[in-house]
Amino acid sequence: MHILIIEDDLAIAANLYDFLESRGHTVDAAVNGVAGLHLAVTQRFDAILLDLGLPGMNGMTLCRKLRQESQIDTPILMLTARDTLEDKLAGFEQGADDYLIKPFALKEVEARLLALHKRHAGKVANRTLEFDKLSFDPKTLSIRFENQNVKLPPKCIRLLALMMSEPGRVFSREELEMEAWEDVQETSDTLRSHMHILRRALTKAGGYDPIETVHGLGYCLTSRVQIPE
Known part of the structure:
Protein backbone atom coordinates (compact mmCIF):
# COMPACT_ATOMS: atom_id res chain seq x y z
CA MET A 1 0.00 0.00 0.00
CA HIS A 2 0.93 3.65 -0.39
CA ILE A 3 0.45 5.18 3.06
CA LEU A 4 0.54 8.80 4.19
CA ILE A 5 1.54 9.52 7.80
CA ILE A 6 0.50 12.93 9.17
CA GLU A 7 2.05 13.11 12.64
CA ASP A 8 3.99 15.91 14.36
CA ASP A 9 5.65 13.69 16.98
CA LEU A 10 8.87 12.85 15.17
CA ALA A 11 9.58 9.74 17.24
CA ILE A 12 6.13 8.27 16.59
CA ALA A 13 6.28 9.23 12.92
CA ALA A 14 9.72 7.63 12.52
CA ASN A 15 8.59 4.40 14.20
CA LEU A 16 5.53 4.17 11.97
CA TYR A 17 7.53 5.03 8.86
CA ASP A 18 10.29 2.49 9.51
CA PHE A 19 7.89 -0.30 10.47
CA LEU A 20 5.50 0.15 7.56
CA GLU A 21 8.36 0.49 5.10
CA SER A 22 9.93 -2.71 6.47
CA ARG A 23 6.60 -4.44 5.79
CA GLY A 24 6.82 -3.54 2.11
CA HIS A 25 4.63 -0.45 2.04
CA THR A 26 5.48 2.84 0.34
CA VAL A 27 5.34 5.61 2.91
CA ASP A 28 5.22 9.42 2.81
CA ALA A 29 5.05 11.66 5.85
CA ALA A 30 4.11 15.19 6.89
CA VAL A 31 4.66 16.82 10.28
CA ASN A 32 1.91 19.45 10.15
CA GLY A 33 -1.65 19.74 8.92
CA VAL A 34 -1.01 22.08 6.01
CA ALA A 35 1.70 19.88 4.49
CA GLY A 36 -0.40 16.79 5.13
CA LEU A 37 -3.42 18.26 3.36
CA HIS A 38 -1.28 19.22 0.38
CA LEU A 39 0.13 15.70 0.04
CA ALA A 40 -3.28 14.09 0.48
CA VAL A 41 -4.91 16.12 -2.31
CA THR A 42 -2.01 16.05 -4.78
CA GLN A 43 -0.97 12.40 -4.52
CA ARG A 44 -2.83 9.12 -4.51
CA PHE A 45 -2.71 7.10 -1.28
CA ASP A 46 -4.29 3.83 -0.22
CA ALA A 47 -4.61 4.93 3.42
CA ILE A 48 -3.88 7.89 5.68
CA LEU A 49 -2.66 7.81 9.29
CA LEU A 50 -3.83 11.07 10.84
CA ASP A 51 -2.87 12.53 14.21
CA LEU A 52 -5.36 14.95 15.77
CA GLY A 53 -3.07 17.42 17.56
CA LEU A 54 -1.27 18.83 14.54
CA PRO A 55 0.29 22.29 14.20
CA GLY A 56 -0.98 24.53 11.41
CA MET A 57 -4.26 22.65 11.03
CA ASN A 58 -5.66 20.10 13.47
CA GLY A 59 -6.60 16.61 12.40
CA MET A 60 -10.35 17.17 12.66
CA THR A 61 -10.23 20.15 10.32
CA LEU A 62 -7.93 18.34 7.91
CA CYS A 63 -10.23 15.31 7.81
CA ARG A 64 -13.27 17.49 7.15
CA LYS A 65 -11.50 19.35 4.34
CA LEU A 66 -10.49 16.09 2.67
CA ARG A 67 -14.00 14.68 2.82
CA GLN A 68 -16.17 17.73 2.20
CA GLU A 69 -14.04 20.11 0.13
CA SER A 70 -11.69 17.82 -1.79
CA GLN A 71 -14.10 14.85 -2.02
CA ILE A 72 -11.26 12.43 -1.23
CA ASP A 73 -12.46 9.09 0.11
CA THR A 74 -9.08 7.56 0.99
CA PRO A 75 -9.45 5.52 4.22
CA ILE A 76 -8.36 7.54 7.28
CA LEU A 77 -7.15 5.98 10.53
CA MET A 78 -7.00 8.60 13.28
CA LEU A 79 -4.25 8.32 15.89
CA THR A 80 -4.73 10.18 19.17
CA ALA A 81 -4.33 10.10 22.92
CA ARG A 82 -7.93 11.28 23.31
CA ASP A 83 -9.93 8.28 24.45
CA THR A 84 -13.42 9.55 25.28
CA LEU A 85 -16.47 8.39 23.38
CA GLU A 86 -17.20 12.01 22.42
CA ASP A 87 -13.76 12.35 20.81
CA LYS A 88 -14.24 9.15 18.85
CA LEU A 89 -17.69 10.18 17.64
CA ALA A 90 -16.35 13.59 16.61
CA GLY A 91 -13.67 11.89 14.53
CA PHE A 92 -16.19 9.67 12.79
CA GLU A 93 -18.46 12.65 12.14
CA GLN A 94 -15.62 14.43 10.33
CA GLY A 95 -15.08 11.41 8.07
CA ALA A 96 -12.57 9.15 9.81
CA ASP A 97 -12.92 5.43 9.06
CA ASP A 98 -11.22 4.10 12.20
CA TYR A 99 -9.78 5.40 15.46
CA LEU A 100 -6.75 4.11 17.39
CA ILE A 101 -5.69 5.27 20.84
CA LYS A 102 -2.04 5.99 21.67
CA PRO A 103 0.05 4.14 22.67
CA PHE A 104 -0.58 1.49 20.06
CA ALA A 105 1.08 -1.64 18.70
CA LEU A 106 2.62 -1.21 15.26
CA LYS A 107 1.25 -4.55 14.09
CA GLU A 108 -2.26 -3.45 15.02
CA VAL A 109 -1.81 -0.25 13.01
CA GLU A 110 -0.88 -2.28 9.93
CA ALA A 111 -3.74 -4.74 10.50
CA ARG A 112 -6.27 -1.93 10.69
CA LEU A 113 -4.85 -0.24 7.61
CA LEU A 114 -5.04 -3.47 5.63
CA ALA A 115 -8.64 -4.03 6.73
CA LEU A 116 -9.61 -0.47 5.76
CA HIS A 117 -7.90 -0.78 2.40
CA LYS A 118 -9.58 -4.10 1.63
CA ARG A 119 -13.02 -2.76 2.52
CA HIS A 120 -12.47 0.44 0.53
CA ALA A 121 -11.14 -1.42 -2.50
CA GLY A 122 -14.25 -3.60 -2.55
CA LYS A 123 -16.52 -0.56 -2.54
CA VAL A 124 -14.55 1.25 -5.23
CA ALA A 125 -14.36 -1.79 -7.49
CA ASN A 126 -18.15 -1.99 -7.75
CA ARG A 127 -18.99 1.71 -7.67
CA THR A 128 -20.19 3.48 -10.78
Whole structure:
Protein backbone atom coordinates (compact mmCIF):
# COMPACT_ATOMS: atom_id res chain seq x y z
CA MET A 1 0.00 0.00 0.00
CA HIS A 2 0.93 3.65 -0.39
CA ILE A 3 0.45 5.18 3.06
CA LEU A 4 0.54 8.80 4.19
CA ILE A 5 1.54 9.52 7.80
CA ILE A 6 0.50 12.93 9.17
CA GLU A 7 2.05 13.11 12.64
CA ASP A 8 3.99 15.91 14.36
CA ASP A 9 5.65 13.69 16.98
CA LEU A 10 8.87 12.85 15.17
CA ALA A 11 9.58 9.74 17.24
CA ILE A 12 6.13 8.27 16.59
CA ALA A 13 6.28 9.23 12.92
CA ALA A 14 9.72 7.63 12.52
CA ASN A 15 8.59 4.40 14.20
CA LEU A 16 5.53 4.17 11.97
CA TYR A 17 7.53 5.03 8.86
CA ASP A 18 10.29 2.49 9.51
CA PHE A 19 7.89 -0.30 10.47
CA LEU A 20 5.50 0.15 7.56
CA GLU A 21 8.36 0.49 5.10
CA SER A 22 9.93 -2.71 6.47
CA ARG A 23 6.60 -4.44 5.79
CA GLY A 24 6.82 -3.54 2.11
CA HIS A 25 4.63 -0.45 2.04
CA THR A 26 5.48 2.84 0.34
CA VAL A 27 5.34 5.61 2.91
CA ASP A 28 5.22 9.42 2.81
CA ALA A 29 5.05 11.66 5.85
CA ALA A 30 4.11 15.19 6.89
CA VAL A 31 4.66 16.82 10.28
CA ASN A 32 1.91 19.45 10.15
CA GLY A 33 -1.65 19.74 8.92
CA VAL A 34 -1.01 22.08 6.01
CA ALA A 35 1.70 19.88 4.49
CA GLY A 36 -0.40 16.79 5.13
CA LEU A 37 -3.42 18.26 3.36
CA HIS A 38 -1.28 19.22 0.38
CA LEU A 39 0.13 15.70 0.04
CA ALA A 40 -3.28 14.09 0.48
CA VAL A 41 -4.91 16.12 -2.31
CA THR A 42 -2.01 16.05 -4.78
CA GLN A 43 -0.97 12.40 -4.52
CA ARG A 44 -2.83 9.12 -4.51
CA PHE A 45 -2.71 7.10 -1.28
CA ASP A 46 -4.29 3.83 -0.22
CA ALA A 47 -4.61 4.93 3.42
CA ILE A 48 -3.88 7.89 5.68
CA LEU A 49 -2.66 7.81 9.29
CA LEU A 50 -3.83 11.07 10.84
CA ASP A 51 -2.87 12.53 14.21
CA LEU A 52 -5.36 14.95 15.77
CA GLY A 53 -3.07 17.42 17.56
CA LEU A 54 -1.27 18.83 14.54
CA PRO A 55 0.29 22.29 14.20
CA GLY A 56 -0.98 24.53 11.41
CA MET A 57 -4.26 22.65 11.03
CA ASN A 58 -5.66 20.10 13.47
CA GLY A 59 -6.60 16.61 12.40
CA MET A 60 -10.35 17.17 12.66
CA THR A 61 -10.23 20.15 10.32
CA LEU A 62 -7.93 18.34 7.91
CA CYS A 63 -10.23 15.31 7.81
CA ARG A 64 -13.27 17.49 7.15
CA LYS A 65 -11.50 19.35 4.34
CA LEU A 66 -10.49 16.09 2.67
CA ARG A 67 -14.00 14.68 2.82
CA GLN A 68 -16.17 17.73 2.20
CA GLU A 69 -14.04 20.11 0.13
CA SER A 70 -11.69 17.82 -1.79
CA GLN A 71 -14.10 14.85 -2.02
CA ILE A 72 -11.26 12.43 -1.23
CA ASP A 73 -12.46 9.09 0.11
CA THR A 74 -9.08 7.56 0.99
CA PRO A 75 -9.45 5.52 4.22
CA ILE A 76 -8.36 7.54 7.28
CA LEU A 77 -7.15 5.98 10.53
CA MET A 78 -7.00 8.60 13.28
CA LEU A 79 -4.25 8.32 15.89
CA THR A 80 -4.73 10.18 19.17
CA ALA A 81 -4.33 10.10 22.92
CA ARG A 82 -7.93 11.28 23.31
CA ASP A 83 -9.93 8.28 24.45
CA THR A 84 -13.42 9.55 25.28
CA LEU A 85 -16.47 8.39 23.38
CA GLU A 86 -17.20 12.01 22.42
CA ASP A 87 -13.76 12.35 20.81
CA LYS A 88 -14.24 9.15 18.85
CA LEU A 89 -17.69 10.18 17.64
CA ALA A 90 -16.35 13.59 16.61
CA GLY A 91 -13.67 11.89 14.53
CA PHE A 92 -16.19 9.67 12.79
CA GLU A 93 -18.46 12.65 12.14
CA GLN A 94 -15.62 14.43 10.33
CA GLY A 95 -15.08 11.41 8.07
CA ALA A 96 -12.57 9.15 9.81
CA ASP A 97 -12.92 5.43 9.06
CA ASP A 98 -11.22 4.10 12.20
CA TYR A 99 -9.78 5.40 15.46
CA LEU A 100 -6.75 4.11 17.39
CA ILE A 101 -5.69 5.27 20.84
CA LYS A 102 -2.04 5.99 21.67
CA PRO A 103 0.05 4.14 22.67
CA PHE A 104 -0.58 1.49 20.06
CA ALA A 105 1.08 -1.64 18.70
CA LEU A 106 2.62 -1.21 15.26
CA LYS A 107 1.25 -4.55 14.09
CA GLU A 108 -2.26 -3.45 15.02
CA VAL A 109 -1.81 -0.25 13.01
CA GLU A 110 -0.88 -2.28 9.93
CA ALA A 111 -3.74 -4.74 10.50
CA ARG A 112 -6.27 -1.93 10.69
CA LEU A 113 -4.85 -0.24 7.61
CA LEU A 114 -5.04 -3.47 5.63
CA ALA A 115 -8.64 -4.03 6.73
CA LEU A 116 -9.61 -0.47 5.76
CA HIS A 117 -7.90 -0.78 2.40
CA LYS A 118 -9.58 -4.10 1.63
CA ARG A 119 -13.02 -2.76 2.52
CA HIS A 120 -12.47 0.44 0.53
CA ALA A 121 -11.14 -1.42 -2.50
CA GLY A 122 -14.25 -3.60 -2.55
CA LYS A 123 -16.52 -0.56 -2.54
CA VAL A 124 -14.55 1.25 -5.23
CA ALA A 125 -14.36 -1.79 -7.49
CA ASN A 126 -18.15 -1.99 -7.75
CA ARG A 127 -18.99 1.71 -7.67
CA THR A 128 -20.19 3.48 -10.78
CA LEU A 129 -17.91 6.46 -11.38
CA GLU A 130 -19.51 9.68 -12.53
CA PHE A 131 -18.10 13.09 -13.41
CA ASP A 132 -19.91 15.83 -15.26
CA LYS A 133 -21.51 14.08 -18.27
CA LEU A 134 -19.16 11.09 -18.07
CA SER A 135 -19.94 7.76 -16.38
CA PHE A 136 -18.18 4.41 -16.05
CA ASP A 137 -19.73 1.19 -14.74
CA PRO A 138 -16.89 -1.12 -13.58
CA LYS A 139 -19.21 -4.14 -13.52
CA THR A 140 -20.07 -3.97 -17.22
CA LEU A 141 -17.09 -1.82 -18.32
CA SER A 142 -19.58 0.44 -20.08
CA ILE A 143 -18.73 4.09 -20.62
CA ARG A 144 -21.15 6.89 -21.50
CA PHE A 145 -20.30 10.48 -22.34
CA GLU A 146 -22.96 13.08 -23.13
CA ASN A 147 -25.48 10.18 -23.31
CA GLN A 148 -23.40 8.41 -25.96
CA ASN A 149 -21.77 4.99 -25.57
CA VAL A 150 -17.98 5.06 -25.80
CA LYS A 151 -16.01 2.02 -26.96
CA LEU A 152 -12.43 1.81 -25.69
CA PRO A 153 -9.64 -0.78 -25.57
CA PRO A 154 -8.87 -2.22 -22.10
CA LYS A 155 -5.80 -0.07 -21.41
CA CYS A 156 -7.71 3.11 -22.17
CA ILE A 157 -10.52 2.01 -19.88
CA ARG A 158 -8.05 1.59 -17.03
CA LEU A 159 -6.55 5.01 -17.67
CA LEU A 160 -9.97 6.65 -17.71
CA ALA A 161 -11.14 4.81 -14.58
CA LEU A 162 -8.09 6.00 -12.67
CA MET A 163 -8.64 9.63 -13.64
CA MET A 164 -12.36 9.35 -12.85
CA SER A 165 -11.53 8.09 -9.36
CA GLU A 166 -10.27 11.59 -8.49
CA PRO A 167 -11.49 14.20 -11.00
CA GLY A 168 -9.41 17.35 -11.05
CA ARG A 169 -6.35 15.67 -9.63
CA VAL A 170 -3.22 15.59 -11.80
CA PHE A 171 -2.03 12.02 -12.33
CA SER A 172 1.62 11.67 -13.24
CA ARG A 173 2.71 9.66 -16.25
CA GLU A 174 4.26 7.13 -13.88
CA GLU A 175 0.97 6.61 -12.03
CA LEU A 176 -0.97 6.17 -15.26
CA GLU A 177 1.59 3.75 -16.69
CA MET A 178 1.56 1.69 -13.49
CA GLU A 179 -2.25 1.52 -13.54
CA ALA A 180 -2.48 0.40 -17.16
CA TRP A 181 0.62 -1.77 -17.46
CA GLU A 182 1.36 -2.58 -13.80
CA ASP A 183 5.04 -3.47 -13.53
CA VAL A 184 5.73 -3.37 -17.26
CA GLN A 185 8.10 -0.57 -18.24
CA GLU A 186 6.39 1.36 -21.01
CA THR A 187 7.74 4.33 -22.94
CA SER A 188 6.09 7.73 -22.78
CA ASP A 189 5.13 7.25 -26.45
CA THR A 190 3.01 4.23 -25.50
CA LEU A 191 1.10 6.21 -22.90
CA ARG A 192 0.78 9.16 -25.25
CA SER A 193 -0.68 6.90 -27.96
CA HIS A 194 -3.28 5.45 -25.61
CA MET A 195 -4.18 8.89 -24.29
CA HIS A 196 -4.68 10.02 -27.88
CA ILE A 197 -7.05 7.11 -28.53
CA LEU A 198 -8.94 7.83 -25.31
CA ARG A 199 -9.28 11.56 -25.96
CA ARG A 200 -10.31 11.07 -29.56
CA ALA A 201 -13.05 8.61 -28.55
CA LEU A 202 -14.39 10.96 -25.86
CA THR A 203 -14.34 13.95 -28.21
CA LYS A 204 -16.17 11.97 -30.87
CA ALA A 205 -18.89 10.97 -28.40
CA GLY A 206 -19.29 14.17 -26.42
CA GLY A 207 -18.08 16.91 -28.73
CA TYR A 208 -15.21 17.96 -26.48
CA ASP A 209 -12.21 16.56 -24.63
CA PRO A 210 -12.53 16.47 -20.81
CA ILE A 211 -8.88 15.50 -20.31
CA GLU A 212 -6.35 18.25 -19.71
CA THR A 213 -2.61 17.90 -20.30
CA VAL A 214 -0.66 19.52 -17.47
CA HIS A 215 2.71 20.00 -19.11
CA GLY A 216 5.60 18.49 -17.21
CA LEU A 217 3.28 16.82 -14.69
CA GLY A 218 0.70 14.56 -16.32
CA TYR A 219 -3.03 14.51 -17.05
CA CYS A 220 -6.23 15.31 -15.21
CA LEU A 221 -9.97 15.09 -15.79
CA THR A 222 -11.68 18.49 -15.84
CA SER A 223 -14.93 20.04 -16.97
CA ARG A 224 -15.12 21.03 -20.62
CA VAL A 225 -11.60 22.28 -21.32
CA GLN A 226 -11.38 21.90 -25.08
CA ILE A 227 -13.89 22.67 -27.79
CA PRO A 228 -12.89 21.27 -31.18
CA GLU A 229 -12.66 23.74 -34.04
